[in-house]
Amino acid sequence: MEDKKVKGRLQSPEERITNFNEVEYGFNDEEALAEASRCLHCKVPRCVEGCPVNIMIPEFIAHIKDGDIKAAYEVISRSSSLPAICGRVCPQEKQCEAMCVKGIKGDAISIGSLERYVADQALINNFNATKKIEQNGKRIAIVGSGPAGLTCAGDLAKAGYDVTIFEILHKAGGVLTYGIPEFRLPKDIVAKEVKSLKKLGVRINTNVPIGNAITLNDLQKEYDAVFVGSGAGLPKFMGIPGEDANEVFSANEILTRINLMGAYKDTSKTPIKNLKKAYVIGGGNVAMDAVRSLKRLGVDAHLMYRRSEEELPARKMEVEHAKDEGIVFDVLTNPVRILTDENNSVIGMEVVNMVLGEAGEDGRRSVTEDEKSLHKVDCDMVVMALGTSPNHEALKGSDINLSDRGLIVVEGTKTSLDNVYAGGDAVTGAATVILAMEAGKKAAKEIIDNLK
Numbered sequence: 001m002e003d004k005k006v007k008g009r010l011q012s013p014e015e016r017i018t019n020f021n022e023v024e025y026g027f028n029d030e031e032a033l034a035e036a037s038r039c040l041h042c043k044v045p046r047c048v049e050g051c052p053v054n055i056m057i058p059e060f061i062a063h064i065k066d067g068d069i070k071a072a073y074e075v076i077s078r079s080s081s082l083p084a085i086c087g088r089v090c091p092q093e094k095q096c097e098a099m100c101v102k103g104i105k106g107d108a109i110s111i112g113s114l115e116r117y118v119a120d121q122a123l124i125n126n127f128n129a130t131k132k133i134e135q136n137g138k139r140i141a142i143v144g145s146g147p148a149g150l151t152c153a154g155d156l157a158k159a160g161y162d163v164t165i166f167e168i169l170h171k172a173g174g175v176l177t178y179g180i181p182e183f184r185l186p187k188d189i190v191a192k193e194v195k196s197l198k199k200l201g202v203r204i205n206t207n208v209p210i211g212n213a214i215t216l217n218d219l220q221k222e223y224d225a226v227f228v229g230s231g232a233g234l235p236k237f238m239g240i241p242g243e244d245a246n247e248v249f250s251a252n253e254i255l256t257r258i259n260l261m262g263a264y265k266d267t268s269k270t271p272i273k274n275l276k277k278a279y280v281i282g283g284g285n286v287a288m289d290a291v292r293s294l295k296r297l298g299v300d301a302h303l304m305y306r307r308s309e310e311e312l313p314a315r316k317m318e319v320e321h322a323k324d325e326g327i328v329f330d331v332l333t334n335p336v337r338i339l340t341d342e343n344n345s346v347i348g349m350e351v352v353n354m355v356l357g358e359a360g361e362d363g364r365r366s367v368t369e370d371e372k373s374l375h376k377v378d379c380d381m382v383v384m385a386l387g388t389s390p391n392h393e394a395l396k397g398s399d400i401n402l403s404d405r406g407l408i409v410v411e412g413t414k415t416s417l418d419n420v421y422a423g424g425d426a427v428t429g430a431a432t433v434i435l436a437m438e439a440g441k442k443a444a445k446e447i448i449d450n451l452k
Contacts, residue, residue, distance in 0.1 A: 003106030006035040008113055013324040017295050020182040020264055023321060024088075027117040035110050036064040042101055047111060050099035052438035053086075053151075055079040057096060057111055064114060073122040076115060081154030081197060082147065082437065084123060084189050085176060087116025090434040091315050123192050133200065136160040138451055141223040143210045143394050146174020147433045148229035148424030150197060151440030152447075157200035159448055164223075166208045168394075171260065174231055176433070178260040179252070181289050183296070184318075187259070211396035216420065225419045225447045228400075228408065229440060232425035234391040237384050238281070242338025247275065247346040251282070251290040251385035258293050272297060275381045279304050279349065281335060282385030283312040288319065290383050291327050299381070301327055306334040306354045306367050330377075332356070334369070338382055348378045388430045405429065413443035414450075421447060 009025040010016075016023050027035065039061045047057045056075055063072035076083045092098075092112035100108035121127075140156050142149045145167040153163045171177050173190045198204065208214065210230075219226045235250030237243050254272065257263040263272045276299065280291040283305035295301040303322070305312060309331050312319055323329070337350040353373035357366035390406055401409040401416035407429060408415055408422040415422050423439025425431055 003038065003102060005038070005107035005110045006031050006113075008110070010321075013326070016183065017325050020258075020293075020296055022186050023183050026120060027113055032064055032114060032117040033067075035114060036061045038102060039065075039109050040101060046099035046101065047096040047109070050096040051079075052095065052434050053079045053441055055096075055115070060118060061109070061111075061114060064118065069118055069121045070125075070127050072118045073127050076118060079441075080437070081151050082176075082193050083115055084119035084193055085147070085185065086434060086437070087112050087114075087119055088185050088189070089176075089180060091432060093316060095434065123189070128199070133158060134160050135162065138162065138224045139164070139222075140447065141166065141219040141226045142229060143216070143219070143226065144168075144174055144229040144231055144424075144426075145172040145194075145204055145206075146229055146231045146424065146436060147176060148231070148426075148436040148440040148443075149174065149227065150194070151437040152227045152229060152423070152444045153202045153440075154197050154200060155441055155444035156447065157197065157202050159444070161448075163202045165202060165204045166210050166214070166219075167204060167206045168209045169260070170206050172204045172206060174229075175233075178256045179286070179289070181255065181259060181293050183292070184289065210394040212393070216395060216398040216400070216417070220417065220420060223419075224451055225421065227413075227440075227443050227447065228394065228415070228420065228422040228426060229424045229436070229443075230390065230394045230426045231436075232388045232390045232430045234389045235384065236386045236389060238335070238386065240335060240337055242340055242346075242349075243384075245338055245340045245344050245346045245382075247273075247381045248338060249381070249383050251280065251286045251383055252388065254290050254383055255286070255293065264293070264297060275299055277379045278302065278381035278383060279330075279335075279377070279379050280383040280385050281305075282387075283307065283314060284385065284387070285314045285318060286387075287385035288314040288322055290385050292318075292322055292325060294381075294383070295325055295327060302330055302379075303327055304330045304333050304335065304351070306332065307365065308332055308356060311364060332367075334367075335382070336369075336374070339376070346380050346382055348376050349382065350374060350376055388425070390426045390429075413439065413446050419450075 041058045060072040060075040097108040139162045142165045235252045261270045278299045279302045291301045291303045332354045335349045339348040353370045354367045413421045421443045423443045424436035
């Protein structure tokens with residue numbers, strides 16, 4: 001018989017589409033112990049190789065089995081500054097869990113769920129995994145409080161550096177705060193993780209637009225080193241006719257208004273108009289977040305993706321949750337024109353069916369339009385979730401080198417400017433939370449090595 005993992009408890013689909021509460025409840029003590037007991041504690045832990053921040057996974061799981069959750073938290077905290085967040089949103093199934101030996105003949109260990117369990121217990125019980133820190137007198141500035149910036153700040157603070165984060169928005173967290181919906185990542189969890197960093201001595205200055213109020217050159221002069229983790233928040237559009245219509249949005253705007261401004265609440269000052277039918281164009285996690293959010297606002301929510309369902313880049317778990325919630329998947333379909341009325345309001349789209357071709361070097365199959373398949377669909381809202389690119393406001397006035405794609409050029413994590421480092425989406429383009437965290441860790445190590 002296959003070795004099955006412990007299944008986590010969820011809100012029912014019928015219930016959760018009426019609220020923005022977290023879908024997954026997380027393990028209780030008994031479930032966590034049962035799942036931890038499945039771990040083989042391999043002599044060569046492949047799961048650790050699969051973790052971008054190299055958490056010693058078998059070690060923290062062993063402490064769960066022993067009932068010592070504080071020790072488990074201390075193990076995780078040696079590598080990760082944001083475990084309650086990573087346990088919820090990291091694609092473990094493609095990383096640590098993909099390397100788990102148990103997955104060969106059964107289910108891999110639910111490493112992410114166990115990490116979340118430990119981190120949540122630590123927050124509930126106010127565990128402190130950091131010993132007294134001896135300050136070294138060196139000052140570091142960090143641009144952006146997303147996962148890359150927060151991780152870099154945490155590692156530097158633990159090493160005795162005086163760290164100040166500059167954030168353009170009024171709340172810290174970057175994409176963790178404005179991009180990921182409450183039902184996947186509660187904002188009080190983000191706030192608690194940020195508070196933990198502040199306990200390390202990290203200062204966070206919000207409402208500071210680097211590049212305008214203060215320039216990168218100013219930070220260079222005032223601090224011993226600077227880390228740029230400004231992310232990639234500039235949305236992409238298709239460039240098709242009708243995109244300037246009143247009810248065409250980027251997924252960034254929809255999610256920011258919902259997550260940061262509470263547009264789903266009855267008391268919101270910036271509500272999203274409760275329209276009847278919406279199409280979200282795209283197939284990644286952001287598209288899934290947007291379409292599931294709209295469903296919770298009472299909209300007939302459709303996801304349109306130009307490839308097949310098997311090639312959706314979103315996490316498998318999120319796709320399953322979306323299906324359970326009644327999201328309609330229109331795959332192998334793509335819009336070519338947005339239709340509007342005399343008031344420039346959306347009334348539908350012209351779309352075509354897509355035909356899959358051979359796989360390219362990246363493993364993704366090419367797609368071509370079936371021009372004879374042109375047809376219309378009705379809707380009164382279109383949301384583009386096609387990825388993002390870096391916004392260079394923070395770099396204004398500096399001579400930092402950029403690639404042809406507009407990404408910051410680095411060697412390791414060092415930029416072309418003296419004592420200025422960079423990482424995360426501003427360097428790689430839009431990627432996952434955990435990869436941004438990995439970049440923040442690498443930058444912290446490089447800063448420490450270079451400032452010795």
